Amino acid sequence: MEHYIWPFVVGGLICVIGQVLLDVAKLTPAHVMSILVVSGAVLGGLGLYEPLIEFAGAGATVPITSFGNSLLHGAMTEAERTGLVGILTGIFELTSAGISSAIIFGFLASLFFKSKG
Amino acid sequence: MLRGHQTWIFQNRPVIVSTGTVVGPMEGEGPLALDFDLVHGDIWLGQDSLEKAERKMLEEACEQAFAKADLNKEAVQFFLCGDLINQITPSCFAARTLSVPFLGLYGACSTSMEALALGSLIIDSGGAQHLICAAVSHNSTVEKQFRYPTEYGGQKPPTAQWTVTGAGAALVGNQGTGPHITSATIGRVIDMGISDPFNMGSAMAPAAVDTITAHFRDLNIGADHYDLIVTGDLGHVGYEIARDLLIKHGLTISEERFTDCGILIYSREQPVFAGGSGCGCSAVVTYGHILKRMKAGELTRVLVVATGALLSPLSYQQKESIPCIAHAVALESGSEG
Numbered sequence: 029m030e031h032y033i034w035p036f037v038v039g040g041l042i043c044v045i046g047q048v049l050l051d052v053a054k055l056t057p058a059h060v061m062s063i064l065v066v067s068g069a070v071l072g073g074l075g076l077y078e079p080l081i082e083f084a085g086a087g088a089t090v091p092i093t094s095f096g097n098s099l100l101h102g103a104m105t106e107a108e109r110t111g112l113v114g115i116l117t118g119i120f121e122l123t124s125a126g127i128s129s130a131i132i133f134g135f136l137a138s139l140f141f142k143s144k145g
Numbered sequence: 146m147l148r149g150h151q152t153w154i155f156q157n158r159p160v161i162v163s164t165g166t167v168v169g170p171m172e173g174e175g176p177l178a179l180d181f182d183l184v185h186g187d188i189w190l191g192q193d194s195l196e197k198a199e200r201k202m203l204e205e206a207c208e209q210a211f212a213k214a215d216l217n218k219e220a221v222q223f224f225l226c227g228d229l230i231n232q233i234t235p236s237c238f239a240a241r242t243l244s245v246p247f248l249g250l251y252g253a254c255s256t257s258m259e260a261l262a263l264g265s266l267i268i269d270s271g272g273a274q275h276l277i278c279a280a281v282s283h284n285s286t287v288e289k290q291f292r293y294p295t296e297y298g299g300q301k302p303p304t305a306q307w308t309v310t311g312a313g314a315a316l317v318g319n320q321g322t323g324p325h326i327t328s329a330t331i332g333r334v335i336d337m338g339i340s341d342p343f344n345m346g347s348a349m350a351p352a353a354v355d356t357i358t359a360h361f362r363d364l365n366i367g368a369d370h371y372d373l374i375v376t377g378d379l380g381h382v383g384y385e386i387a388r389d390l391l392i393k394h395g396l397t398i399s400e401e402r403f404t405d406c407g408i409l410i411y412s413r414e415q416p417v418f419a420g421g422s423g424c425g426c427s428a429v430v431t432y433g434h435i436l437k438r439m440k441a442g443e444l445t446r447v448l449v450v451a452t453g454a455l456l457s458p459l460s461y462q463q464k465e466s467i468p469c470i471a472h473a474v475a476l477e478s479g480s481e482g
Contacts, residue, residue, distance in 0.1 A: 050300060054341060057299040142189065145285060145295040 035087030038080065042091040061092060068096025098122040149363025152330040159268035160321040161476070162216075162275070164432035165209025167202045169284065169310030172421075172429070175411045180433040181311075182209045188285060188310060196235060199228065199283035199312075202425075203239040206312035207277055214316050221245050221316070222273035225264050227256035228281045229308075229424060230290055235281055245277070254349075254378050255332070255453030256280045257313060257428035258472040262329035264317045265474070271319075279314035282423030291342065291458055304344040306380045307417035309410060313428025322479040324439050329474045330363060332356035334455065336468040342454075342461050345469075346383020346407075346419055349452040352469035353379060354390040356450055360473045361396065368398045372444045375435060377427035377451035377471070378407035380420030406430035427451040439478050447476045 042064070049060045068091075071077040077097040081088045088094060099119055106118020120127060148154045166181045173184035183205055190198040203226070211218060224243055226236040227250035240247035252259040260278035267273050285295050287308040293299045317326070335355050339348040353376045361368065368374070379387055384405045391398060406427045407420035431449050438444045450473040461467070 051302065057293070057297075143285070143294070143296045145188075 031085065034084045037087065038084035039087035039091055042088075042093055064092045065096040065099070068093030069100040070096075072097035072100040095123060095126070148328070149359075151333070151359055152328055152363035153262070153266055153269075154328045154364075155265050155269040155326055157269045157319060158325040158327060158477075159265045159317050159319060160325055160479070161323045161432075161436065162316045162318040162321045163210045163213035163323070164316070164436055165206035165211075165213070165312075165314045166429045166433035167205045167209070167312045168425075168429055169202075171284070171307070171415065171417070172309060172311055172410060175415060177410055177430065177434045180437050181429060182206075182433070185310075188283070195283060195285045195289075196230065199230070199281055199286050200235040200238045200242075202283070202310070202312040203228070203235055203279060203281040203314070204242050206279060206281070206314040207239070207243060210277060210314045210316040214318075216275065216316070218243055218245055221275045221277055223248060223264070223267065223276040224279070225250060225260040225276060226279040226281070227251050227260065227424065229253065229287050235283075235286075236279075239281075243277075252424075252451075252470060252472065253453030253455050254282075254422060254424045254426065255451040255470050255472045256424040257377070257431065258329075258449055258451035258474045261315060261317070261326065261474050262331060262472055264315075265326040265329060268317055268319050273319075275316060275318045277314055277316055279312065280424040280428040281312035282308055282310070282425035284308045284310045284423070287423055291456075301418060302343050303418055304341075304346065304382050305418040306345060306378065306407060306420055306422035307411065307415075308423035309378075309407075309421045309426040309429065311423075311425035311429040313425060313432040315432050324436060324476045324478055327475045327477045328360075328364060329472065330356055330360040332359075332471040332473070334468045334470050336466050338466045340461060340464060340466045342456060342467065344382065345422060345454045345467065346378075346380040347386055348383075348467040349454055349469040349471065350379055350383040350386035350390060352471040353377075353383075353387050353450050353452045354394060356471040356473050357391065357448070358394050358396065360448065360475075368396050368402075371446045371448045371475070372402065373435070374398060374403050374448045374450065375409075375431070376405045377449075377453070378420070378422040379405045379452060380407040380418075380422065382419045383452075384408060384420075409434060424451075424453070435476075439476065442478070445478045449474050449476065
């Protein structure tokens with residue numbers, strides 16, 4: 029049961045932060061997304077995001093903060109392997125599957141469907 | 146003829162000979178559906194881009210106005226029109242189809258009355274026998290232009306408004322029995338420092354109030370001169386603010402005699418946040434609903450105050466506040482003339 033509760037609570041809390049930034053701080057959706065990504069990277073850099081993933085599983089990997097964490101880890105791993113240039117070449121290493129599939133599936137969907145709104 | 150600081154009186158009383166109104170599905174589900182000439186069930190209008198759909202609505206609105214007046218386009222000297230898209234391309238492209246001498250206008254959502262005021266001045270001064278004044282907006286193209294493409298699905302707060310998919314055209318002439326255009330007040334740009342593009346009603350309300358008070362001051366008339374004062378697209382939020390501000394200016398207008406096109410066009414049950422907006426909003430409500438009520442004898446004198454928020458996507462990204470404007474045009478039933 030705990031496998032369900034903690035992901036729900038942690039994932040939900042990350043979304044609450046996003047909603048508060050939209051409604052109370054009056055930030056634009058683009059600002060909120062950037063802030064969450066950067067926060068994930070900062071938490072990853074401080075070594076706090078991995079423990080959160082271990083604790084909450086999908087509650088921490090599904091929200092966009094996980095994308096920031098993955099950007100950081102890709103850059104760090106590649107930097108350890110190839111030096112400073114690795115920061116540039118590794119930044120999208122872990123996330124390239126997500127980014128590429130968004131582009132490719134977005135393109136495929138646009139071939140077959142028209143927007144409704 | 147200039148009266149006061151910023152009001153024109155049209156002594157030759159130009160006439161709205163006929164109108165054309167075309168709307169989309171959301172407006173077709175609203176309470177004014179029967180007042181419009183054409184209701185489209187598909188936002189694409191069978192076109193392959195939404196911008197083409199917007200242009201087609203504008204062309205159809207003009208065709209409706211021509212057909213009802215039993216005139217062809219050769220009888221019309223000028224086409225005054227605007228919309229909300231970059232470089233007002235829907236208007237320019239519709240003008241290409243019409244091939245009538247064209248004046249492109251931009252006053253954001255105030256464009257409908259900007260066109261009608263200027264058109265009336267041209268007719269009044271003998272500059273034309275007939276001309277067409279029009280405005281168009283399309284929900285999906287405007288969202289793309291000013292906010293995010295609708296596919297992105299960005300959240301909106303309750304103060305946001307729903308851009309009307311609609312085109313309204315008025316064929317104005319120097320003679321006829323239709324409602325007369327008696328005066329127009331050109332608004333100043335007012336900026337009270339609001340920078341939230343999801344709260345345009347609040348930003349525009351002071352501009353509407355400034356133009357309404359200027360109109361009454363210039364003509365030296367009271368609020369009871371009009372059976373109805375209707376603002377363009379303040380929505381529920383901006384309407385309340387405008388009413389409060391008018392009372393502070395010593396103009397108490399009862400709720401029955403003061404309303405807003407953005408409130409009229411949709412019902413409270415529709416998912417449109419604080420109400421309608423866009424330059425098609427005041428155009429279709431005025432040329433469809435309000436003129437019908439005037440012709441039915443329910444209203445004799447009406448003041449239409451179209452409100453516009455003069456922001457661009459770049460200006461609000463650079464954290465500029467939203468300057469706003471409102472233009473007022475006074476209409477009077479033919480029977481009075």
